[in-house]
Amino acid sequence: MGKxxxxxxxxxxxxxxxxxxxxxxxxxxxKTPIKNPLLADLKNGxxxxxxxxxxxxxxxxxxxxxxxxxxxxxxxxxxxxxxxLDVDPLTVQQTPGKPDAAYYNGVVIDEGAPGLGEIVGKLTxxxxxxxxxxxxxxxxxxxxxxxxxxxxxxxxxxxxFGADVASLKTENGSVVLADGRRVPYxxxxxxxxxxxxxxxxxxxxxxxxxxxxxxxxxxxxxxxSTGTEQYGIDKRMKGMLFATVRANPAMGAGVASYDAxxxxxxLGVEKVVSxxxxxxxxxxxxWLAFQAxxxxxxxxxxxxxxxxSAEMWRVLEDHAKPEFQNVQRKSDGDVDVAxxxxxxxxxxxxxxxLAHAPLEPMNAVVLVTDEAIDIWTxxxxxxxxxxHVAAATGRDKTEIRLHVEPMGGSFGRRLEDTYVLQxxxxxxxxxxxxxxxxxxxxxxxxxxxxxxxxxxxxxxxVSGKQIDALKLDxxxxxxxxxxMGRLGLPAAGPDAMLTTGADDQPFAFxxxxxxxxxxxxxxxxxxxxxxxxxxxxxxxxxxxxELVSQAGADPIAERIRLCNDEVSRKVxxxxxxxxxxxxxxxxQGRGRGVAFxxxxxxxVAEVIDVTMTDDGIRIDNVxxxxxxxxxxxxxxxxxxVYGAVIYGLGHAINSELTYxxxxxxxxNYHTYQGMRLxxxxxxxxxxxxxxxxxxxxxxxxxxxxxxxxxxxxFAATGKRMREMPFNKHIDFV
Amino acid sequence: MKLNINGEEREVEVxxxxxxxxxxxxxxxxxxxxxxxxxxxxxxxTVHLNGMAVRSCQIPVGAIGTSSVxxxxxxxxxxxxxPVQQAWIDDQVAQCGYCQSGQIMQAASMLKMNPNPSxxxxxxxxxxxxxxxxxxxxxxxxxxxxxxxxxxx
Ligand code: FES
Ligand code: FES
Numbered sequence: 068m069g070k071x072x073x074x075x076x077x078x079x080x081x082x083x084x085x086x087x088x089x090x091x092x093x094x095x096x097x098k099t100p101i102k103n104p105l106l107a108d109l110k111n112g113x114x115x116x117x118x119x120x121x122x123x124x125x126x127x128x129x130x131x132x133x134x135x136x137x138x139x140x141x142x143x144x145x146x147x148x149x150x151x152l153d154v155d156p157l158t159v160q161q162t163p164g165k166p167d168a169a170y171y172n173g174v175v176i177d178e179g180a181p182g183l184g185e186i187v188g189k190l191t192x193x194x195x196x197x198x199x200x201x202x203x204x205x206x207x208x209x210x211x212x213x214x215x216x217x218x219x220x221x222x223x224x225x226x227x228f229g230a231d232v233a234s235l236k237t238e239n240g241s242v243v244l245a246d247g248r249r250v251p252y253x254x255x256x257x258x259x260x261x262x263x264x265x266x267x268x269x270x271x272x273x274x275x276x277x278x279x280x281x282x283x284x285x286x287x288x289x290x291x292s293t294g295t296e297q298y299g300i301d302k303r304m305k306g307m308l309f310a311t312v313r314a315n316p317a318m319g320a321g322v323a324s325y326d327a328x329x330x331x332x333x334l335g336v337e338k339v340v341s342x343x344x345x346x347x348x349x350x351x352x353x354w355l356a357f358q359a360x361x362x363x364x365x366x367x368x369x370x371x372x373x374x375x376s377a378e379m380w381r382v383l384e385d386h387a388k389p390e391f392q393n394v395q396r397k398s399d400g401d402v403d404v405a406x407x408x409x410x411x412x413x414x415x416x417x418x419x420x421l422a423h424a425p426l427e428p429m430n431a432v433v434l435v436t437d438e439a440i441d442i443w444t445x446x447x448x449x450x451x452x453x454x455h456v457a458a459a460t461g462r463d464k465t466e467i468r469l470h471v472e473p474m475g476g477s478f479g480r481r482l483e484d485t486y487v488l489q490x491x492x493x494x495x496x497x498x499x500x501x502x503x504x505x506x507x508x509x510x511x512x513x514x515x516x517x518x519x520x521x522x523x524x525x526x527x528x529v530s531g532k533q534i535d536a537l538k539l540d541x542x543x544x545x546x547x548x549x550x551m552g553r554l555g556l557p558a559a560g561p562d563a564m565l566t567t568g569a570d571d572q573p574f575a576f577x578x579x580x581x582x583x584x585x586x587x588x589x590x591x592x593x594x595x596x597x598x599x600x601x602x603x604x605x606x607x608x609x610x611x612x613e614l615v616s617q618a619g620a621d622p623i624a625e626r627i628r629l630c631n632d633e634v635s636r637k638v639x640x641x642x643x644x645x646x647x648x649x650x651x652x653x654x655q656g657r658g659r660g661v662a663f664x665x666x667x668x669x670x671v672a673e674v675i676d677v678t679m680t681d682d683g684i685r686i687d688n689v690x691x692x693x694x695x696x697x698x699x700x701x702x703x704x705x706x707x708v709y710g711a712v713i714y715g716l717g718h719a720i721n722s723e724l725t726y727x728x729x730x731x732x733x734x735n736y737h738t739y740q741g742m743r744l745x746x747x748x749x750x751x752x753x754x755x756x757x758x759x760x761x762x763x764x765x766x767x768x769x770x771x772x773x774x775x776x777x778x779x780x781f782a783a784t785g786k787r788m789r790e791m792p793f794n795k796h797i798d799f800v
Numbered sequence: 801m802k803l804n805i806n807g808e809e810r811e812v813e814v815x816x817x818x819x820x821x822x823x824x825x826x827x828x829x830x831x832x833x834x835x836x837x838x839x840x841x842x843x844x845x846t847v848h849l850n851g852m853a854v855r856s857c858q859i860p861v862g863a864i865g866t867s868s869v870x871x872x873x874x875x876x877x878x879x880x881x882x883p884v885q886q887a888w889i890d891d892q893v894a895q896c897g898y899c900q901s902g903q904i905m906q907a908a909s910m911l912k913m914n915p916n917p918s919x920x921x922x923x924x925x926x927x928x929x930x931x932x933x934x935x936x937x938x939x940x941x942x943x944x945x946x947x948x949x950x951x952x953x
Contacts, residue, residue: 137896137933284892291897292888293881294832294872298898301831309826334815352814353835354822426836426844426898426932475834475898476932508837702892706938710895713934736841736930745923747936 083219083264089123089256092216092264093130118164119148119212122220122256127154127240130164133201134447135287136425136477137710138765139703140201142285146278146700147205151213151271153237154252156278156286163471200667202699202763210270218265223258224250273697282702287473299445299472302432304501308337310493311356311505313363314345316513317370317729318485318591322346324366330359339363342492344485349497353505360507369729372589376420376520376725379589383522383542386586393545393585394561397570400578402526405536409528412617414610416523417790418602419723421595422515422731424739427475428508429486433494434501439466440491445474447481451554455484456491478714479594482550483516509734516550517724517731518595519543523569523606528578529618534625536578537614539569541603545585549592568600568770569607572665573632581607590726596714597666597766604664604770605719605777605791612660612778613787616651622661622778623648634757635670638692639663642672645753646690651782657687658783662774668760669767670694673712675748675775679783683798686716686748686776693767696758708752708768715772717742721794746800803864805830806874816862821845823861824871832872832901836930843929846902847871853909872901875908883953884908887946895933903929907943916947 084091121128131144141163145156217237224242225232227250234245241249273280290296315321325346327339335355340347346363350356373379431444440462446452449469457464474481490504506514521543528536545562565583595601615622623643630636642648642661651659656679663672676688691708698704721740724731733739754764777788780797788796803810805828812827819838824830824847836844838857845856848870876882881889884907894900903926910917910925917925922943931939 137894137898139895285894287897288889288892288894289878289881291894291900292885292904293876293878294901294904295878296897297831300835301825303829303831352818352822352826354818354826357838424932425896426834426842426930427896428835474896476896478932505835508839706892706895706935709937710934713936714932717934735839736837737839741930741932742934742936743927743930744936744939745927747934747940750937 083216083260084118085257085260086121086123088125089121089253090260091118092120092212092219093118119209120152120216122216122252122259124253124256126160127252128160128162129156130162132164133205134163134445134471134474134481136445136447136474136481138707139285139700141287142283142703143202143700144205144209145286146283147209148213150276150278151210152217154240157284159240161286200763203761206761207270211268214268214270215264215266218268219259219262220252220255222265223255223262226262227255227258279699280697283700285703296473298427298475299432299443300427300430300475300505302443302472302503304432304434307432307501307503308349308351308497309353309356309505310347310349310490310502311353311360311507311510312342312345312347312489312493313360313365313510314342314489314514315367316731317367317372317374318514319344320368320370320729322365323368326364330362333359333362338496340493340496342489344489347489347493347504349493349502353503357507367729374729375727379520379726380417380522382589383520383586386584387522387524387540387542388584391584391586392582394563394565394583395581396563396566397579397581399576399580400536402536402538402578402580405528405578406526406538409530412527412613414525414613414787414789416525416606416609418521418605419725419791420520420590420592420731421518421718421722422512422724422733422739423478423480423517423595424512424515424736424741425474425476425478425480428506428511429480430503430505431487431490432501432503433490435491435494435498439468440494441468441470442487442491443470443472444487444490445472445477445481446484446487447477448484448554452484452487454555455488459488460491460495478596479598480515482594483553485514508736512734512739513731515724516591516593518601519546519592521602525606525610527610527614529614532618532620534576534611534614534618534620534629537576537610538578539581539606539610540584541566541569541581541606542584542586543602544588544592546592546594546599549588550594553591564599566603567598568603568664568666572607573635573670574626574629575631576629596711597769600664600666600770601715601773604662604666605773608662608664608771608774609777609787609789612662612774612781616781622651626661626663632670634694635663635665637757638670638672638694638755641753641755642674642690642692645692645751646674646688648674651778656783658779658781660775660778660780660782662771662778664767664770664774666767666770667762668758669762669764671767671771673771673775675772675779677776677779677783680800682800684780684783685800686746689748689750689772689775691750691752691768692755693752693764694755694758695764696761697756698754701754704754704764705752707764709750711766711768712750712772713742713747715769716776719773719776719791719793720746720799721792723792801862803861804866804868806870807868812861814861817860819857820847820859820861820864820869821856824856830871830873834898834901836899841930842899843902843906844899846905846929848905848909851909851912853906872905875905882908883949884911884942884946887942887949891938891942891945893935893938893942895935899929899931899933899935903931903939907939907946911943911946911950915950917943
């Protein structure tokens, strides 16, 4: 680990402010050289200061601006604050707070434009949850906020009791005086708000950590185990009506005509509303709304992109040409010269469109009044929603109030917000009445903003028992172009996502070239758990395996030989260790495969064991080693790796979206299965802590899963899996 | 019509063919039971009908009659969790948690009928319940823990 202790004011300033009945501690809004004129007549400090901690006579509230989609980020943010503040995360209050620019994410943008994140993030106030960035972004910031609050409370206590600050301790929400008397923070809050906050604090050494580094009890575990967690879809308000929509699956193309005469007569239907993307029904309950929506005859406009997957594949094939070259960050040696002699191995790989399909269908509750538009929903992009709703309705941004609700999964799905905009359109037709809009699962599957389909043409050569040359040409539509375009942040220049996961790996081949080719946007696409590394890691690692076996080398030993990064090498060595690796073929009918992908800065190696049974391939074991610099919460670290491996394997085995007439043919979970419990292998997870920087683990466990499985299947059967999902080519148990 | 839900008589006025799931959620405000697919593919809507796990999205409310319906809210509470819920808490199963009401109801009904299930029994009973977050390894652990909790109790 680096010297994190010494970092105190890294581009942020923590301060305090008086609020009704107490104090708030957190980050000041933009520190412009010119004094912000607004600050002059501020009465309530909350506007100038975006708090992470609020203390009033009623209690302590911790504010956790990064969204929790199930990955446990609320808990992590609370424990980071609590570690320095000395409170019990299980007994204090928690809230995601109001969307605010001061909650900018300085890490997520770094992945696309290294080094620029901190600046760009601040400028755009890009409050995004994603890219496994919560821990790296918040690790110092929140502990620092906690420490400033604690030291300021101690100073307030010292003043009040005429004590020496050095004689004071803090414990479980109280300052403890030298004589043992305990003064609760709640009693010191007002006094603390009226003094200059103590800025020069030293973060505690990790040896003193009470919570971090040990298994944490998730703050939401009891509600989530008793049916009492209130998700967005569970929101209820007095007088609320229930709605659903049917929108054109050819996203953006809208409606040619519709006939709702039957639906309008149906029981419970209050109103049929025409919205930009389709038609909505408002009714007295969700089921009645579903029934009526299905009874509407709709003629859709044709989309502006190819209508079928077959045509889309042809578009990709047509774009693997020099004139469509978009990005090339890796070009070592000279692959063309290398391929002039000797035997050249060639292969083509494919990855399909994939839906995120979180279990909670998209939904939002909206109340439109003269005063404001209130929105309750689960999202990863709160500030963008406020902007988009303001633009769509012509209302002032201050009148858009977003309340972020607990989420039933996301996997990147909630980086998009059309469902929210639809709900706003509907609620505008019912001014004064709260309306809950819920998508049916079918609507959800048809409008998912999937992972892009991608094509890889691979060429390679071995020399003796070693890999000598590797060339990958990767073709897909630009994910950043599609996604950032909708966020109003047009991505100019090359799109690194075309090659990420394949050209940023810690391997040194003599001749090594990775090129990204950009196809036009077809289906609108977005970030799917682990983003580009999920397909590019698959291409890269499977083709390496092909070369390794042609060379007759050992898959782990050859990767270690080629590895040019110490931390990654140790990950490979460790996975060999914990899987008792002795080669790819343990015995007849069984196979072992390995894959390694570094994504979001986290090197991860996985070894998978499979057995060929009469009913098909059974996945027996998965051994995972990952290095995130510091494992802050071992029990959740393991859960996130389980989840990423299972998500990666499930989709690789049996999931794809195939389009026909602009519409995905997969309409529900019967044709989009993912992994089920009976297919779930034994998974062994080990975290290493050699990396210099601390990283998140929500995504990096995913990319090696599919290639490790493909390589294991090859070891067991001699068949190469060059196209996902693999069940197109082999049966699974 | 009258329904017996979590030991209480409730009265609703809805069409006979309306699925129990939506009656619970939208008419009675029992939102612990979740909608995931509506076609018996995910198990998020699992409740007990006379003690048996069923998919409430598939049960027309008119067919229930005097049968007793138990939802996740009816088996335990945050202060007094059911042994299966306690095991879920202890093993920290939930990630997003959206599937977990259904998982817990399914597991509780399995354990009632089969207090000492084999790995295969667990695979069979639990594989209709989808978890998109991949909490399956923890679900297995929690079921084993619940078996222990219940037999030792
Ligand atoms: S909602 Fe009933 S099984 Fe999915
Ligand atoms: S915990 Fe998220 S779907 Fe199961």
